Amino acid sequence: MKIPIRNLFYLLSYVWDVDWEMEWSAIEADKSGDALNLLTRILTISTDRIIRRGLDRGYKDVSEEIFGVRGRIDIANTIKRNGFTNARLTCNFEELDHSVLHNQIIKTTLVNLSHINGLDKGLREEVLDLVHRLKDIEPVELNQNVFSKVRFHSNIRGYRLPISVCKMIYDQLLPSENAGRYEFVNMTDEKLFRIFEKFIFNFYKKHLDQTIYTHIKKERLGWQETDFEGGIEDFLPTMETDVSLSNATSKLVVECKFYESAIQSRSVGDLNIKGTFISNHLYQLFAYIKNLEIKDKSILSGLLVYPENGERVDANYNMQGHKVSIKTINLDSTPQEINDQMLACLEPFQNLIPT
Numbered sequence: 001m002k003i004p005i006r007n008l009f010y011l012l013s014y015v016w017d018v019d020w021e022m023e024w025s026a027i028e029a030d031k032s033g034d035a036l037n038l039l040t041r042i043l044t045i046s047t048d049r050i051i052r053r054g055l056d057r058g059y060k061d062v063s064e065e066i067f068g069v070r071g072r073i074d075i076a077n078t079i080k081r082n083g084f085t086n087a088r089l090t091c092n093f094e095e096l097d098h099s100v101l102h103n104q105i106i107k108t109t110l111v112n113l114s115h116i117n118g119l120d121k122g123l124r125e126e127v128l129d130l131v132h133r134l135k136d137i138e139p140v141e142l143n144q145n146v147f148s149k150v151r152f153h154s155n156i157r158g159y160r161l162p163i164s165v166c167k168m169i170y171d172q173l174l175p176s177e178n179a180g181r182y183e184f185v186n187m188t189d190e191k192l193f194r195i196f197e198k199f200i201f202n203f204y205k206k207h208l209d210q211t212i213y214t215h216i217k218k219e220r221l222g223w224q225e226t227d228f229e230g231g232i233e234d235f236l237p238t239m240e241t242d243v244s245l246s247n248a249t250s251k252l253v254v255e256c257k258f259y260e261s262a263i264q265s266r267s268v269g270d271l272n273i274k275g276t277f278i279s280n281h282l283y284q285l286f287a288y289i290k291n292l293e294i295k296d297k298s299i300l301s302g303l304l305v306y307p308e309n310g311e312r313v314d315a316n317y318n319m320q321g322h323k324v325s326i327k328t329i330n331l332d333s334t335p336q337e338i339n340d341q342m343l344a345c346l347e348p349f350q351n352l353i354p355t
Contacts, residue, residue: 003192003307003331005038010335011195014202016164020335035172036184037120039165040113044126046162047106051133056156058100063092102150102159104140107131109166111139112173116182142170193258200256200305201243203342211346213245213252224294241288245346250299252349253288257281262306262313262328277304277315277326289322301349307331316348323349 003011013020050056063074065081071093077083078090113119113127140146147167152160171191173182187195205216221239228234243254257278265275285302293300301323306313308328315326327345329338 003195005034007331007333007335007338008035008038008195009042010338011199011331012164012168014206015195015198016161017202018161018164033120034118035187036116036118037123039169040119040123040127043106043109043113043162043165043169044123044130046158046165047110047130050106050158050162051130053158055098055103055134055137056100056159057096057098059094060097060099061092062095063090065090098136099138101140101146102156102163103134103137105142105146105150105166106159106162107134107137108139108142109169110134112142112182113169116173116184118184189258193256196258196307197242197256200254200342203339204243204245204254207339207343208245210343211245212247212250212350214247215245217244218242219244219253221288221291224291239288239291246298250301250349251292251296252301252303252346253285253292254303254305255281255285255288257304257306259306260309261311262304262326263311282324285324286319286322289324293322301325303327303345303349305329305345325349 010020063077064070065083065088067087067089069089070091072091074090074092081088081090083089110127110131114124114131119127147163147170150159150163152163169184172184172187174185175182201216201218204211204213208214208216219241221241223236223239226236228236241253242256243252245252245254259278262277263275264278281304285304289300289302302325304324304326306326306328308330311328312330313326313328317324325345325348327341329341329345331338333341
């Protein structure tokens with residue numbers, strides 16, 4: 001299952017919480033070719049914008065031997081270096097510097113990209129130009145921990161996009177057999193599923209005012225009226241919704257599935273058996289609804305959402321008093337069409353509000 005390159009950024013913009021419309025024309029996603037060149041293009045454009053506006057700076061601790069006094073005198077090191085005799089004091093002070101963590105992450109990612117196979121020639125030149133423009137910034141060793149240390153606030157909100165891109169590039173880079181070079185590995189189905197799942201959650205969160213719902217969350221559910229009565233260990237799985245949309249009277253449980261098809265088919269010898277919806281997905285959704293109904297007195301409904309892969313699905317059921325819909329989203333559409341499809345998925349539940 002694949003997400004077309006031209007729409008990958010549209011989905012990622014919701015994952016990263018950035019304004020896709022502002023970036024869309026500049027990025028020219030249609031011309032990016034593959035995920036590597038798309039992500040690099042996003043990074044070069046957003047980094048260039050940050051440099052033009054002025055790189056963020058932060059205070060760093062400096063210990064330096066100087067004439068005169070600045071900050072606090074380090075008595076021990078001054079004596080050790082015979083500083084009082086030659087009037088050169090070791091002082092500890094803070095100094096504004098561009099080598100703050102978010103700038104270091106961008107600089108290091110660009111350096112890595114300059115040594116990667118598969119990057120378009122023109123983009124590689126843009127990357128090298130940015131590396132030169134950031135020459136005064138010290139690199140940093142990238143790992144998962146480094147990215148988690150970046151804290152976004154109003155002064156650096158423009159960094160959210162490039163840092164998010166750097167994180168995704170980092171996740172997809174592997175060292176090449178050639179020393180000092182890297183390979184960009186294709187995104188796995190698991191990675192694409194996480195993008196699809198986060199897109200759906202953040203889309204409904206951003207456009208909540210265009211729906212009948214007032215609250216959105218991922219909801220962890222307990223197994224109602226269930227007690228462990230013995231055995232080796234309790235292995236009941238955790239239940240957590242992908243999306244729970246609710247208002248004063250109703251709740252919709254949304255489950256996202258990134259599969260080749262919403263329909264499962266099988267054959268016995270030369271006999272093709274009629275396809276059906278994937279049973280495990282329906283069982284899971286219905287288990288969530290049945291556990292919720294024991295304590296939650298809202299009108300409970302369920303929605304299964306799949307990416308469309310050549311076969312459109314739009315099915316609505318009433319299952320034991322609960323409205324359940326199964327829909328597909330065509331990710332090969334325009335962003336506006338995807339927007340409209342996402343909102344249309346909620347239409348079957350509009351009339352569930354008591355009048």
